[in-house]
Amino acid sequence: MILIVGALAVLGFLIGAAAHLPPSVSLIAGAVIGCWLIAFAVRERRWGRWW
Structure with missing residues (x-):
């Protein structure tokens, strides 16, 4: 739950910064x-570590 709140806080900060x-x-x-x-993605796929 704390991770979700932190992610939303960072997202809000980035959107606010992009608005200016x-x-x-x-x-x-x-x-x-x-x-x-x-x-x-290409590098990961090339090395075969793609899920």
Whole structure:
């Protein structure tokens, strides 16, 4: 339960911070995070540790 509350607090903080940034900065940050997640998934799949 504490983990859920912490996750919601962090999510609220990030959404609040993104609301004060220009949309272009938010989109660029989202694209960078998305590319990192794709690279991570490809690396994990390549090494055979995919569930």
